[in-house]
Amino acid sequence: MNIAIVGATGNVGRKLLEVMEKLNFKFSELYLIASDKSAGKKITFKGKNYSVLGLSDFDFSKVKIAFFSAGSVIAEKWAPIAAKKTIVIDNSKHFRMDKDVPLVVPEVNADSLKNYKNKNIIANANCSTIQLVLALKPLHDQFKIKRVIVSTYQSVSGAGNIHIKELEEQSKKVLNKEKVISKNFTKQIAFNVIPHIDTFMEDRYTKEEWKMTAETKKILDSNISLSATCVRVPVFVGHSESVNIEFNSDVDAKKIRECLEKAPGCKVVDEVEDGGYITPVESSGDFLTYISRIRDDKTQKNSVNMWVVSDNLLKGAALNAVQIANFLIRKYIN
Numbered sequence: 001m002n003i004a005i006v007g008a009t010g011n012v013g014r015k016l017l018e019v020m021e022k023l024n025f026k027f028s029e030l031y032l033i034a035s036d037k038s039a040g041k042k043i044t045f046k047g048k049n050y051s052v053l054g055l056s057d058f059d060f061s062k063v064k065i066a067f068f069s070a071g072s073v074i075a076e077k078w079a080p081i082a083a084k085k086t087i088v089i090d091n092s093k094h095f096r097m098d099k100d101v102p103l104v105v106p107e108v109n110a111d112s113l114k115n116y117k118n119k120n121i122i123a124n125a126n127c128s129t130i131q132l133v134l135a136l137k138p139l140h141d142q143f144k145i146k147r148v149i150v151s152t153y154q155s156v157s158g159a160g161n162i163h164i165k166e167l168e169e170q171s172k173k174v175l176n177k178e179k180v181i182s183k184n185f186t187k188q189i190a191f192n193v194i195p196h197i198d199t200f201m202e203d204r205y206t207k208e209e210w211k212m213t214a215e216t217k218k219i220l221d222s223n224i225s226l227s228a229t230c231v232r233v234p235v236f237v238g239h240s241e242s243v244n245i246e247f248n249s250d251v252d253a254k255k256i257r258e259c260l261e262k263a264p265g266c267k268v269v270d271e272v273e274d275g276g277y278i279t280p281v282e283s284s285g286d287f288l289t290y291i292s293r294i295r296d297d298k299t300q301k302n303s304v305n306m307w308v309v310s311d312n313l314l315k316g317a318a319l320n321a322v323q324i325a326n327f328l329i330r331k332y333i334n
Helices: 011-022 072-083 106-118 127-143 161-175 207-219 253-260 314-331
Strands: 003-006 030-034 042-045 048-051 065-068 087-090 121-124 145-154 225-232 239-247 266-268 289-296 303-310
Touching: 003 011, 003 072, 011 042, 011 314, 030 042, 030 048, 065 072, 065 314, 072 087, 072 121, 087 314, 106 121, 106 127, 106 314, 121 314, 127 145, 127 207, 127 239, 127 253, 127 266, 127 289, 127 303, 127 314, 145 207, 207 225, 253 266, 253 289, 253 303, 303 314
Parallel strands: 003 030, 003 065, 065 087, 087 121, 145 225, 266 289
Antiparallel strands: 042 048, 145 239, 239 303, 289 303
């Protein structure tokens, strides 16, 4: 089976290669694709040098699956063209709310992949949504969730390479007592937090906050009420979430902990001691989504609070895409 990666030179494209190697993802031929200006660059994978190919000239009939990790503008134009000849797994936001495109987190709603032939496109969910629904799925199955309030603390790598570099540059300037001018953030990000990710909408929420609500409803259950506040923090890799969940049935923290300890893709690290929880530093480079600080909400019956952390470039993007491909191959294609 031949595979293509569009956006191979970017953060997620390189993470896709990393995940494919760790999971021993099987393929016959691999085509690494990027913008025409990146054509000719060399990428080494499994001891072999690959030349990056330009997107505009590539024939997608050569591959069975094409991973798109090049952003919404590229996906909007090129994914439908590619999908006429291959199956597209797209990491951008462009197709997520298309009713004819499955929005998939394999541990949560792999069955929705049966509809992939509608457009031959499968959407990878938003990084913050993925780790949230991983934790919510087993809880909803057992106890039925009524309402979720989530505050996210999202690393700069979720925005892209230039944002990583700018955090580095700003941090140096602050430490050297030099003036900081933000280029790609709305405010200074170094030693600061910004309660604004993506554009503002008419209801005063941001597009990122809307995405978390809409995607959770599409992936998990349209009857769940969810309110999100999304914050950019000066962390390079790893998203964190403070989550409050209200249930329709009788629950307590003990029951929630026991349920989550069996949740696919999750690991509970929840000790009542200094350091008995997971932070983005520990989650970076790890495939698991970690859950800590599980406790009863003493202000609301049948409610709990918890802390959810995951590597946004892995489970939040590349790993989830490769897991989608693996499930697709096992279940639907040869």
